[in-house]
Amino acid sequence: MHVAVLGAGVVGVTTAHFLAEAGHDVTVVEKATGVAEACSHANGAQLSYSYTDAMASPSFLLRMPGLLAGNDAAIRVRPPLDRDLLQWGLAFLAQCSRSKAAANMLANLELASRSAQLLRELRNLLPSDFHYREAGKLVLLRTARELDDARRASDIKAELGIRASVITIAEAADIEPAIAYMNGPYAGAVYSPGDDVGDAREFAALVAERLDHKGHTRFQFETEVLGFVRESNAIRGVKTSHGDLEADATVVCLGAWSPGLLKDVGVTAPINPARGYSVTLPPGSRMPSASVTDFGRRFVISRLGEKVRIAGFADFVGFSTVKDEARIEQLMAIARNTAPEAADYACPEINPWGGNRPLTPDGRPLVGPTHLDGLFLNTGHGSLGWTLACATAEQLTSAVSGEASSNQPRRTQYPSASPFPAETSSSRPG
Numbered sequence: 480m481h482v483a484v485l486g487a488g489v490v491g492v493t494t495a496h497f498l499a500e501a502g503h504d505v506t507v508v509e510k511a512t513g514v515a516e517a518c519s520h521a522n523g524a525q526l527s528y529s530y531t532d533a534m535a536s537p538s539f540l541l542r543m544p545g546l547l548a549g550n551d552a553a554i555r556v557r558p559p560l561d562r563d564l565l566q567w568g569l570a571f572l573a574q575c576s577r578s579k580a581a582a583n584m585l586a587n588l589e590l591a592s593r594s595a596q597l598l599r600e601l602r603n604l605l606p607s608d609f610h611y612r613e614a615g616k617l618v619l620l621r622t623a624r625e626l627d628d629a630r631r632a633s634d635i636k637a638e639l640g641i642r643a644s645v646i647t648i649a650e651a652a653d654i655e656p657a658i659a660y661m662n663g664p665y666a667g668a669v670y671s672p673g674d675d676v677g678d679a680r681e682f683a684a685l686v687a688e689r690l691d692h693k694g695h696t697r698f699q700f701e702t703e704v705l706g707f708v709r710e711s712n713a714i715r716g717v718k719t720s721h722g723d724l725e726a727d728a729t730v731v732c733l734g735a736w737s738p739g740l741l742k743d744v745g746v747t748a749p750i751n752p753a754r755g756y757s758v759t760l761p762p763g764s765r766m767p768s769a770s771v772t773d774f775g776r777r778f779v780i781s782r783l784g785e786k787v788r789i790a791g792f793a794d795f796v797g798f799s800t801v802k803d804e805a806r807i808e809q810l811m812a813i814a815r816n817t818a819p820e821a822a823d824y825a826c827p828e829i830n831p832w833g834g835n836r837p838l839t840p841d842g843r844p845l846v847g848p849t850h851l852d853g854l855f856l857n858t859g860h861g862s863l864g865w866t867l868a869c870a871t872a873e874q875l876t877s878a879v880s881g882e883a884s885s886n887q888p889r890r891t892q893y894p895s896a897s898p899f900p901a902e903t904s905s906s907r908p909g
């Protein structure tokens with residue numbers, strides 16, 4: 480079967496790998512000049528297999544007053560007044576209850592566990608290691624409320640055999656001495672020893688290189704997808720800036736850009752861009768070895784070889800990039816105040832970057848067939864695209880191949896409580 484994969488981010492490239500391994504001929508269509516040029520380029524580098532807590536949560540609701548007043552440095556909302564965004568925002572708020580946040584965390588946890596296994600297998604096929612490390616993850620919390628929420632999540636995870644223990648700051652500093660040199664105040668931490676780090680862009684480049692060498696997969700870069708080739712209730716390929724491309728199956732892996740094209744064929748993908756930023760710096764005198772997240776200030780510190788990646792913030796500003804420079808400066812200032820010795824902040828080369836997380840209201844990706852024959856989705860991975868890429872690529876490949884694999888979660892419809900019309904039968908694990 481010839482499959483067109485739209486988008487060469489970490490999700491598209493990983494999807495191409497699983498499809499090719501299943502024996503399909505694959506063409507990846509990408510508007511940029513290479514792989515992982517958009518949201519997968521310089522993200523937080525965390526493979527958060529145990530920490531899949533959704534952004535929509537009771538603690539997000541608590542932040543709302545500060546956020547609406549513009550006082551929350553980590554989250555900015557300057558949306559264009561647009562009906563889709565308003566609907567998306569209401570659906571997001573509806574996911575902030577304790578029970579929904581727990582269900583969403585669990586669904587992604589199941590995917591993440593499968594992803595961990597698949598990525599470890601895939602690593603063995605690659606010629607080098609994309610700065611992969613079994614680093615462990617520490618999430619630093621500031622309030623008693625955050626600790627209570629973390630304990631509840633930790634208990635649920637423990638029942639599934641996943642270690643994410645709530646510990647004191649002294650215990651966290653024993654695990655990662657660099658924490659003693661960070662400025663809280665912190666009330667405690669969550670330690671997930673099974674979480675890893677790795678460079679998503681390097682990973683995507685290595686996978687693409689392997690696909691190139693093996694044959695059966697073509698990459699068409701600098702080719703923009705303009706629309707779908709539709710015949711009644713079926714999609715037969717795509718219209719691109721270089722002409723039409725016929726395909727037996729078409730998989731949308733366009734990240735935050737997915738909804739625009741899908742809307743033209745009546746498929747609603749509730750995805751909103753949540754912009755975040757990163758800098759990549761030389762190490763400071765106390766560079767953490769474990770990955771460290773400051774939950775309240777919403778940034779992470781990850782060591783990638785001899786560099787430190789500091790990534791964070793979530794801005795709901797559409798696709799606007801006008802404030803990027805100011806936000807990068809703020810990220811640097813907050814990181815410098817919080818972890819002054821983690822990185823060499825004086826270095827003139829900070830490698831600034833901004834990317835759009837493709838965020839669904841419930842933080843869960845959209846994976847599977849749509850109501851149109853031949854059209855599939857693997858998109859909407861939000862804050863966890865690098866973490867979940869292998870598992871959703873495997874699920875998608877089963878859907879395209881028409882298999883019901885025993886080791887995959889059952890698929891369910893998009894929640895009927897959603898304000899979005901259920902035009903798509905695109906499914907999600909549940």
Ligand SMILES: Cc1cc2nc3c(=O)[nH]c(=O)nc-3n(C[C@H](O)[C@H](O)[C@H](O)COP(=O)(O)OP(=O)(O)OC[C@H]3O[C@@H](n4cnc5c(N)ncnc54)[C@H](O)[C@@H]3O)c2cc1C
Nearest residue numbers: 486488490510518519523524525704734755863864865866
């Ligand atoms: C600051 C930040 C930190 C993050 N940290 C982490 C982390 O630590 N761990 C984690 O798991 N996740 C993290 N994420 C999330 C993760 O980076 C994303 O979920 C992931 O990159 C999404 O991958 P994707 O392939 O779906 O999208 P993208 O990487 O955005 O790929 C979509 C591709 O589609 C292409 N495209 C768009 N429109 C067209 C068109 N019309 N024609 C052709 N091509 C098109 C784009 O050029 C792009 O290459 C972070 C995100 C941010 C912003």
